[in-house]
Amino acid sequence: MSSARTLAAKARRSATALAEASTELKNKALLAMADALEGAVDPVLRANALDVAGARRAGLSPSLIGRLQLDAGKVRRIAGSIRSIAALPDPVGRVLLERERPNGLKIRKIGVPIGVILIIYESRPNVTADCMALCLKSGNSVILKGGSESARSNRAIHGVLRRAAAKAGLPADAFGLITAGGRAAVAQLLKMNDLIDLVIPRGGEGLIRSVAAASRIPVIKHYKGVCHVYVAPGADPDKARRIAVNAKTHNPGVCNAMETLLVDRSVAGRLLPLIATDLAGKGVELRGDAEARRLVPSMKQARESDWPAEYLDLVLAVRVVDGMEAAIAHIRKYGSAHSDAIVTEDAAEAREFARRVDSACVFLNCSTRFNDGGEFGMGAEMGISTDKLHARGPMGLEELTSYKYVVTGDGQVRS
Amino acid sequence: MSSARTLAAKARRSATALAEASTELKNKALLAMADALEGAVDPVLRANALDVAGARRAGLSPSLIGRLQLDAGKVRRIAGSIRSIAALPDPVGRVLLERERPNGLKIRKIGVPIGVILIIYESRPNVTADCMALCLKSGNSVILKGGSESARSNRAIHGVLRRAAAKAGLPADAFGLITAGGRAAVAQLLKMNDLIDLVIPRGGEGLIRSVAAASRIPVIKHYKGVCHVYVAPGADPDKARRIAVNAKTHNPGVCNAMETLLVDRSVAGRLLPLIATDLAGKGVELRGDAEARRLVPSMKQARESDWPAEYLDLVLAVRVVDGMEAAIAHIRKYGSAHSDAIVTEDAAEAREFARRVDSACVFLNCSTRFNDGGEFGMGAEMGISTDKLHARGPMGLEELTSYKYVVTGDGQVRS
Numbered sequence: 001m002s003s004a005r006t007l008a009a010k011a012r013r014s015a016t017a018l019a020e021a022s023t024e025l026k027n028k029a030l031l032a033m034a035d036a037l038e039g040a041v042d043p044v045l046r047a048n049a050l051d052v053a054g055a056r057r058a059g060l061s062p063s064l065i066g067r068l069q070l071d072a073g074k075v076r077r078i079a080g081s082i083r084s085i086a087a088l089p090d091p092v093g094r095v096l097l098e099r100e101r102p103n104g105l106k107i108r109k110i111g112v113p114i115g116v117i118l119i120i121y122e123s124r125p126n127v128t129a130d131c132m133a134l135c136l137k138s139g140n141s142v143i144l145k146g147g148s149e150s151a152r153s154n155r156a157i158h159g160v161l162r163r164a165a166a167k168a169g170l171p172a173d174a175f176g177l178i179t180a181g182g183r184a185a186v187a188q189l190l191k192m193n194d195l196i197d198l199v200i201p202r203g204g205e206g207l208i209r210s211v212a213a214a215s216r217i218p219v220i221k222h223y224k225g226v227c228h229v230y231v232a233p234g235a236d237p238d239k240a241r242r243i244a245v246n247a248k249t250h251n252p253g254v255c256n257a258m259e260t261l262l263v264d265r266s267v268a269g270r271l272l273p274l275i276a277t278d279l280a281g282k283g284v285e286l287r288g289d290a291e292a293r294r295l296v297p298s299m300k301q302a303r304e305s306d307w308p309a310e311y312l313d314l315v316l317a318v319r320v321v322d323g324m325e326a327a328i329a330h331i332r333k334y335g336s337a338h339s340d341a342i343v344t345e346d347a348a349e350a351r352e353f354a355r356r357v358d359s360a361c362v363f364l365n366c367s368t369r370f371n372d373g374g375e376f377g378m379g380a381e382m383g384i385s386t387d388k389l390h391a392r393g394p395m396g397l398e399e400l401t402s403y404k405y406v407v408t409g410d411g412q413v414r415s
Numbered sequence: 416m417s418s419a420r421t422l423a424a425k426a427r428r429s430a431t432a433l434a435e436a437s438t439e440l441k442n443k444a445l446l447a448m449a450d451a452l453e454g455a456v457d458p459v460l461r462a463n464a465l466d467v468a469g470a471r472r473a474g475l476s477p478s479l480i481g482r483l484q485l486d487a488g489k490v491r492r493i494a495g496s497i498r499s500i501a502a503l504p505d506p507v508g509r510v511l512l513e514r515e516r517p518n519g520l521k522i523r524k525i526g527v528p529i530g531v532i533l534i535i536y537e538s539r540p541n542v543t544a545d546c547m548a549l550c551l552k553s554g555n556s557v558i559l560k561g562g563s564e565s566a567r568s569n570r571a572i573h574g575v576l577r578r579a580a581a582k583a584g585l586p587a588d589a590f591g592l593i594t595a596g597g598r599a600a601v602a603q604l605l606k607m608n609d610l611i612d613l614v615i616p617r618g619g620e621g622l623i624r625s626v627a628a629a630s631r632i633p634v635i636k637h638y639k640g641v642c643h644v645y646v647a648p649g650a651d652p653d654k655a656r657r658i659a660v661n662a663k664t665h666n667p668g669v670c671n672a673m674e675t676l677l678v679d680r681s682v683a684g685r686l687l688p689l690i691a692t693d694l695a696g697k698g699v700e701l702r703g704d705a706e707a708r709r710l711v712p713s714m715k716q717a718r719e720s721d722w723p724a725e726y727l728d729l730v731l732a733v734r735v736v737d738g739m740e741a742a743i744a745h746i747r748k749y750g751s752a753h754s755d756a757i758v759t760e761d762a763a764e765a766r767e768f769a770r771r772v773d774s775a776c777v778f779l780n781c782s783t784r785f786n787d788g789g790e791f792g793m794g795a796e797m798g799i800s801t802d803k804l805h806a807r808g809p810m811g812l813e814e815l816t817s818y819k820y821v822v823t824g825d826g827q828v829r830s
Contacts, residue, residue, distance in 0.1 A: 016747075020771065093770075101792055105781060112773060114803050197803060218633060218804050239826035246828030332431075354821045355508075356435065358527060366520060366824025375829065376820070377516055388529050388612060388817035389633050390805040402803035405791070406769045409781025411654035413661030414790070 004185050008195040010173035011116045011141040018174045019113045019139045023090040026137055029168035030086035034079040036164035037129065037157065041075045047156035048125065055149050063253065067123040068150055078129045078157075081380055085133040088379040091397040092139045106408040111401040113139030115197035118189055120145045120211055122203035125153035132161050132175055134382050138400035143176040143196065145186055147203075151179040190215040200395075202383050205310070220395070222360075222386035224310040225255030225338040227368040230262040230327040230353065234346030237271055239365055243343055244275050246367040249282045253312045255384060256339045256371040260307065260317040262327045268295055268320045276318075284314045291320035307334040324349060328356050335359065337386050339368040360386050360393040419600050423610040425588035426531045426556040433589045434528045434554045438505040441552055444583035445501035449494040451579035452544065452572065456490045462571035463540065470564050478668065482538040483565055493544045493572075496795055500548040503794040506812040507554045521823040526816040528554030530612035533604055535560045535626055537618035540568035547576050547590055549797050553815035558591040558611065560601055562618075566594040605630040615810075617798050620725070635810070637775075637801035639725040640670030640753040642783040645677040645742040645768065649761030652686055654780055658758055659690050661782040664697040668727045670799060671754045671786040675722065675732040677742045683710055683735045691733075699729045706735035722749040739764060743771050750774065752801050754783040775801050775808040 037044070048070040055065050097109035117140045119131045128144055135142035146154040158177040166172035178185055190199065193216045201211040205224045212219050229247050231240045247258035263272050268291070276286055276296040286292075287306050288299035299318065306317040307330070321327045331340050341363035342353040350364045361371040371394060373381025378396030385391045391399035452459070463485040470480050512524035532555045534546045543559055550557035561569040573592040581587035593600055605614065608631040616626040620639045627634050644662050646655045662673035678687050683706070691701055691711040701707075702721050703714035714733065721732040722745070736742045746755050756778035757768040765779045776786040786809060788796025793811030800806045806814035 016773075019773065099792060101790070105785060105790075107791055112803075220804075236826070242826060242828050250829050350823075358431075358434065358819060361820045361822060364821065364823045366822060366827040367829050369829040370520060370822055370824075370827070371820075375516070375520075376522055377514060388527075389635075392817055393820045402807055404773060405776045405786075405808045406779065407776060407781060407785055408765075408779045409785075411651070411657060412781040412785070413657050414665050414782050414784040 002188060004178055004181060004188050005192065005195070007176045007178060008116065008143060008189065008192050011143050011176045012195045014171035014174035015113070015115050015141040017171045018136070018141055019092070021139065021170060025169055026090065026139070027086045029165045029170050030082055030133055030136060032168045033133065033161045033164040034082040034086070036160050037079045037082065038076060040156070040160045041072050044075055044153065044156045044160070045070060045072065047152040051150050051152045058149070060149060064123055064149070068125065068153070070125060070153065074126070078126050081130060082133045085137050085380050088137065088397055090137065091401045096403055103412055104410060105412055108406045109403050110406055111398070112404050114400060114402050116141045116143065116195060117400065118143045118145065118196045118199045118217070120186060120199065120201045120203070120207065122147040122207060123150055125150050125157055127202060128154045128157045128177070129161060130380055131382065132158070134380055134397060134400060136165065136170070138397045140400055141174040141176070143178065143189065145178045145189065148179070148182060155179055186211070187214055190217060193217045200383055220385050220387055220391055222255065222336070222338055222384050224336050225257070226259050226308060226310050226334060226336040227256060227339040228260045228262055228331050228335060229258050229341045229343065229368065230321075230331070231264060231267060231271055231275070232324065232327070232342050232344035232346065232349045232353070233264050233266045234344035234349050235264075235267055235271065236343065236345050237274065240271055240343040241275050241278050243341065243365070243367050245278050245282060247341065247369055248279060248284055248316050249314065250367070250369050252314050256368050257312070258316065258368050259309060259311055260319065260334070262319050262321050262330060263292070264327070265291070265320050265322050268292070272296055272318070272320070279316060282314070284316050286316050286318050288318040289320060292318045295320070310336070324352060328353070331357055331359070338384070339363065339371040341366065341368050360384065417603060419593055419596060419603050420607065420610070422591045422593065423531065423558060423604065423607050426558050426591045427610045429586035429589035430528070430530050430556040432586045433551070433556055434507070436554065436585060440584055441505065441554070442501045444580045444585050445497055445548055445551060447583045448548065448576045448579040449497040449501070451575050452494045452497070453491060455571070455575045456487050459490055459568065459571045459575070460485060460487065462567040466565050466567045473564070475564060479538055479564070483540065483568070485540060485568065489541070493541050496545060497548045500552050500795050503552065503812055505552065506816045511818055518827055519825060520827055523821045523823075524818050525821055526813070527819050529815060529817050531556045531558065531610060532815065533558045533560065533611045533614045533632070535601060535614065535616045535618070535622065537562040537622060538565055540565050540572055542617060543569045543572045543592070544576060545795055546797065547573070549795055549812060549815060551580065551585070553812050555815055556589040556591070558593065558604065560593045560604065563594070563597060570594055601626070602629055605632060608632045615798055635800050635802055635806055637670065637751070637753055637799050639751050640672070641674050641723060641725050641749060641751040642671060642754040643675045643677055643746050643750060644673050644756045644758065644783065645736075645746070646679060646682060646686055646690070647739065647742070647757050647759035647761065647764045647768070648679050648681045649759035649764050650682055650686065651758065651760050652689065655686055655758040656690050656693050658756065658780070658782050660693050660697060662756065662784055663694060663699055663731050664729065665782070665784050667729050671783050672727070673731065673783050674724060674726055675734065675749070677734050677736050677745060678707070679742070680706070680735050680737050683707070687711055687733070687735070694731060697729070699731050701731055701733050703733040704735060707733045710735070725751070739767060743768070746772055746774070753799070754778065754786040756781065756783050775799070
């Protein structure tokens with residue numbers, strides 16, 4: 001048996017003990033893990049410094065190195081995040097539905113863990129801690145497969161947290177980490193549908209596509225976020241400006257940032273120059289269609305390849321559209337069903353957009369940047385799904401559970 | 416483009432129109448479909464008679480022919496089932512959650528269709544009508560792939576219902592039927608993850624395993640139902656006898672029938688002879704372990720292969736177990752996580768069983784036969800899932816939907 005398979009088999013065997021762990025024990029373990037991490041800032045930072053030095057030698061991009069690099073403040077924030085997960089309600093055992101049938105049967109639908117969850121991710125060592133804490137709280141065994149660039153940081157964080165969890169009374173084998181073996185190990189893991197119940201890949205589109213294509217295990221994912229803001233005929237100018245600037249520039253490198261601005265022809269003459277000036281003032285490069293460039297001649301010419309692009313940068317595609325129908329058609333054709341917004345004071349326009357745009361999150365008069373577990377009140381998040389099965393939108397603790405029905409009778413039989 | 420791919424592409428293109436159809440239009444179409452089917456009893460029965468004759472010539476088993484064969488009463492019951500689906504609440508647009516955030520954002524989680532659903536099934540022509548009606552009501556396009564033995568019946572039912580739906584104003588292409596091409600067509604369909612969102616295989620374990628192994632599309636399924644009844648120390652003798660008889664004999668050919676009876680050693684001497692007499696009186700063949708045979712010498716000897724067996728027949732495996740721990744260990748090792756029951760008047764025993772047995776449905780003092788959409792109050796059902804992602808247990812209209820978040824603001828941006 002390969003070492004990856006041994007590790008997965010151990011995670012599977014530990015799943016029952018974790019599923020049956022009490023809320024009290026899980027929270028005690030989480031708080032001990034947070035304390036242990038704060039007590040291990042120095043060794044974690046030493047390991048991280050070696051990863052960062054290696055990444056520099058390997059010529060990785062500054063943004064990748066930025067995501068990789070830790071400091072004492074970041075480590076303490078990771079510990080804080082673990083404590084906040086301890087404070088969230090336990091999704092295991094929660095009652096999702098309660099119903100009594102005419103024959104007296106009481107039907108309850110109750111949250112249960114999924115089992116064994118494999119997380120495949122790149123760079124950010126904080127994912128190691130977040131995923132361990134979220135899986136623990138939701139009663140799932142976890143197998144972590146991070147990138148080789150962050151192997152030492154992941155091993156350091158994982159080691160500290162796993163020892164603390166085991167000391168608190170949870171099975172150490174429920175927390176697996178694989179740092180060796182690269183793509184071959186991943187390919188092997190993705191075939192273990194007898195041991196692993198769910199795969200969540202987190203990272204760039206290339207990583208996620210390769211995982212989805214190879215996996216024999218169910219995958220929950222989003223490939224990318226090509227998010228739109230549609231400035232509709234009924235838009236309030238100030239809200240349109242504020243939302244466009246926030247959605248594009250608040251954090252341009254993330255999946256819920258706006259990538260395309262759609263402005264209705266009826267208001268484009270009045271609003272687009274104002275919005276363009278705001279965005280240009282924030283350093284955003286605008287790429288417009290012919291009509292947008294007529295109104296704002298300083299824009300670059302957009303090409304067909306700009307409409308489906310996820311820039312993750314201070315670049316924005318801009319298009320003038322003829323009415324709601326054209327806006328929705330554009331979003332359906334080029335969007336990624338991640339986060340799409342309308343700005344309008346017209347309730348009928350907002351309602352139609354909300355009803356017809358089938359994205360994980362549809363925003364009415366607010367920024368696409370709100371597609372986030374924390375902003376939704378879920379606490380920490382495990383990622384964002386644009387799939388339609390099991391979980392869609394931000395994934396928190398509840399999305400890491402399944403359910404079972406418990407039916408209570410008094411001797412009833414079926415007739 | 417193959418004909419199967421053309422059909423799937425049309426189903427995909429029709430999905431938006433179906434997703435946007437009003438509840439009123441969908442219900443009007445369903446009632447028209449029920450009427451049309453009742454008006455077409457003769458042609459449907461003529462087509463069915465040809466299928467039945469073909470099945471006889473091909474030497475198919477009497478039970479298979481029984482499932483295939485229709486009569487006027489059965490066709491009218493199918494129409495009645497379509498009417499009952501019209502009467503159910505529309506799962507599309509239902510509000511699953513409503514929450515206001517401290518910044519004033521209103522978050523609503525709203526039911527939406529999944530998209531295009533492929534159903535692969537055997538024999539029973541009523542599945543054609545049930546699946547068309549359930550998918551229509553939940554706003555999903557459907558592709559039906561029935562068995563060749565029921566091709567003429569399926570074509571007749573599908574044709575009548577599809578014409579009625581189109582006449583009512585729904586896109587005819589949203590209702591696809593494939594009767595030709597056999598396994599090759601299925602293999603082709605299972606690769607179309609760009610056009611099809613979900614596969615639900617219904618039929619024998621062999622069919623379902625082959626679909627799950629080949630599919631590039633998410634599959635929701637159960638392989639089999641190896642269901643247990645555990646007669647615990649605290650069991651009421653009358654309830655134990657009634658539940659055991661019902662779970663085994665009410666309809667032995669279905670997935671929620673009991674296949675193994677576990678009797679606690681503390682009550683076996685008193686109860687097992689009574690239960691065995693009841694079951695033998697109903698024509699059940701009992702296969703027991705050594706201890707069960709000591710108490711009821713007329714039992715056959717169970718082999719290791721009896722414990723994981725799904726007999727679907729008047730045969731029952733019987734084992735005497737030493738306490739709850741042994742009962743749960745047996746269920747975990749040999750069960751299929753489908754439907755497992757305990758009989759006990761002891762609330763602590765019931766609670767422990769409910770908490771620790773991780774089956775789709777856990778029954779306390781009632782028959783396993785209640786694992787059924789109708790019995791759960793869901794109306795018609797699409798099948799039963801033992802998977803843990805998306806849907807578990809009976810699948811009704813709500814399980815055929817996904818959701819989206821609609822977030823309403825007043826100009827909020829993220830800070």
